[in-house]
Amino acid sequence: MNHRSAPPRRRAAWVAGAVAVATALAGGVAMSTSAQAAGDTLQEAAADRGLYFGTAITGSKLTDSTYETIANREFDMITAENAMKLDATEPQQGQFDFSRGDRIANWATQNGKQLRGHTLAWHSQQPGWMQNMEGSQLRQAMLNHVTQVATHYRGQIHSWDVVNEAFEDGGTGARRNSNLQRTGNDWIEAAFYAAREADPNAKLCYNDYNIDNWSWAKTQAAYNLVADFKSRGVPIDCIGLQSHFNPNSPYPDNYRTTLQSFADLGVDVQITELDIEGSGQQQADTYRRVVEDCLAVSRCDGITVWGVRDTDSWRSQGTPLLFDGNGNKKEAYHAVLDELNDGNTPDPTEDPTEDPTEDPTGDPTLPPGDCSADLTIVNSWGGGYQGEVTVTAGSSAISGWSVALAGGIDVNQLWNGTLSGSTVTNVSWNGNLGSGQSTSFGFIGNGSPPSAGSLACGS
Numbered sequence: 001m002n003h004r005s006a007p008p009r010r011r012a013a014w015v016a017g018a019v020a021v022a023t024a025l026a027g028g029v030a031m032s033t034s035a036q037a038a039g040d041t042l043q044e045a046a047a048d049r050g051l052y053f054g055t056a057i058t059g060s061k062l063t064d065s066t067y068e069t070i071a072n073r074e075f076d077m078i079t080a081e082n083a084m085k086l087d088a089t090e091p092q093q094g095q096f097d098f099s100r101g102d103r104i105a106n107w108a109t110q111n112g113k114q115l116r117g118h119t120l121a122w123h124s125q126q127p128g129w130m131q132n133m134e135g136s137q138l139r140q141a142m143l144n145h146v147t148q149v150a151t152h153y154r155g156q157i158h159s160w161d162v163v164n165e166a167f168e169d170g171g172t173g174a175r176r177n178s179n180l181q182r183t184g185n186d187w188i189e190a191a192f193y194a195a196r197e198a199d200p201n202a203k204l205c206y207n208d209y210n211i212d213n214w215s216w217a218k219t220q221a222a223y224n225l226v227a228d229f230k231s232r233g234v235p236i237d238c239i240g241l242q243s244h245f246n247p248n249s250p251y252p253d254n255y256r257t258t259l260q261s262f263a264d265l266g267v268d269v270q271i272t273e274l275d276i277e278g279s280g281q282q283q284a285d286t287y288r289r290v291v292e293d294c295l296a297v298s299r300c301d302g303i304t305v306w307g308v309r310d311t312d313s314w315r316s317q318g319t320p321l322l323f324d325g326n327g328n329k330k331e332a333y334h335a336v337l338d339e340l341n342d343g344n345t346p347d348p349t350e351d352p353t354e355d356p357t358e359d360p361t362g363d364p365t366l367p368p369g370d371c372s373a374d375l376t377i378v379n380s381w382g383g384g385y386q387g388e389v390t391v392t393a394g395s396s397a398i399s400g401w402s403v404a405l406a407g408g409i410d411v412n413q414l415w416n417g418t419l420s421g422s423t424v425t426n427v428s429w430n431g432n433l434g435s436g437q438s439t440s441f442g443f444i445g446n447g448s449p450p451s452a453g454s455l456a457c458g459s
């Protein structure tokens with residue numbers, strides 16, 4: 001199935017409004033418009049291109065409002081980062097604990113999101129009792145685990161990572177020597193048959209890392225596994241490329257070839273755990289290329305990034321995600337959004353829902369500029385709060401910026417900027433920003449904190 005043509009196209013309200021105005025101005029004469037749909041969140045922009053955009057979630061962090069707000073606003077596909085793994089769901093043999101997984105599944109359902117299941121059979125994160133098992137006893141226990149967990153979540157899962165990371169690294173293309181592998185070479189297909197029986201409607205994926213570079217032996221080994229399963233009718237629907245990129249495992253130029261080659265075998269392709277170590281333009285460019293590649297392969301279902309903020313990442317020191325530790329959108333975020341919007345990302349200054357010129361409180365007009373501004377609430381207390389605004393230059397360097405504080409912000413004290421009316425401009429030392437560079441100013445506000453989000457920025 002080609003997902004790119006299937007889903008309904010969603011259009012941001014401002015685009016619909018702009019088209020309606022244009023039509024009215026044309027005196028009702030039918031006119032063709034080249035207006036592009038443009039989403040202003042990742043999930044919206046991805047949906048317009050027939051993709052999902054997901055993230056990995058840790059249930060205990062859902063009480064962190066910055067984390068929860070971003071997760072809910074930006075993503076429409078959720079993977080439990082650890083909560084549906086073997087050690088979490090079957091801590092004692094035959095005693096299943098779905099509390100952590102259900103917490104995430106319930107949050108996803110309540111917020112209208114889909115779920116990827118991760119993972120049913122894996123050599124790692126096995127509970128202690130399983131680590132000590134071998135042979136037919138282990139085979140039976142593994143199949144029972146697959147059946148019980150997939151049955152519990154039956155009907156809720158878009159795709160399951162049925163088997164995770166079964167090949168070894170390096171140039172051999174061999175299976176990883178794990179206790180599961182030692183139960184017999186057919187353990188992978190046995191797991192897929194059990195999963196299909198337990199949840200016939202979930203897509204069943206094989207998921208691995210270092211299968212991104214088409215010329216690597218491990219990629220060829222995974223490819224041969226899928227080809228073999230397809231030729232013998234073993235139930236497999238998708239390949240999950242984890243895509244953890246870093247200097248040892250860089251984004252390969254032939255990534256699109258890899259995606260397309262798997263797709264040509266008749267399986268869907270999912271990018272399941274994307275993170276790209278780095279920063280600034282280089283990181284943003286690589287993210288952009290991954291999105292481009294997925295968009296170019298019609299069977300690429302969607303992209304999941306492996307965490308919300310850099311500080312949530314399993315590799316936090318590599319700052320590999322789309323939001324910084326404060327929840328600010330990074331340059332990489334803007335690159336992904338822009339690519340999903342086919343280069344037509346809406347400028348928030350043109351969005352009536354965000355444009356202070358449309359605000360009945362009469363906030364100032366700013367010329368659209370090559371910068372963006374994002375407000376976060378650092379702290380709040382009865383009667384006041386601390387806000388921080390990150391200003392980021394867009395595709396060109398800027399030599400000054402102005403940010404319009406949206407209606408209702410009553411500043412008590414402000415630093416690293418100059419306040420005039422409701423407009424904050426740079427001070428002498430933080431006006432020059434190279435492309436993608438950021439600076440910030442802070443303030444104490446009176447009253448209740450406003451919602452975090454984009455503010456109008458002009459340069």
Ligand code: G3I
Pocket residue numbers: 081082124125164209242273314
């Ligand atoms: O929750 C406990 C905490 O109570 C304890 O104090 C602490 C001490 O070590 O450990 C905490 O658990 C850690 C857990 O993450 C939650 O943070 C585990 O030790 C740690 O091993 C676990 O790491 C997870 C890793 O899988 C385990 O293999 C990462 O969060 C998770 O991102 C990572 O995800 C994997 C995918 O499942 C498969 N592909 C690779 C990917 C990255 O390794």
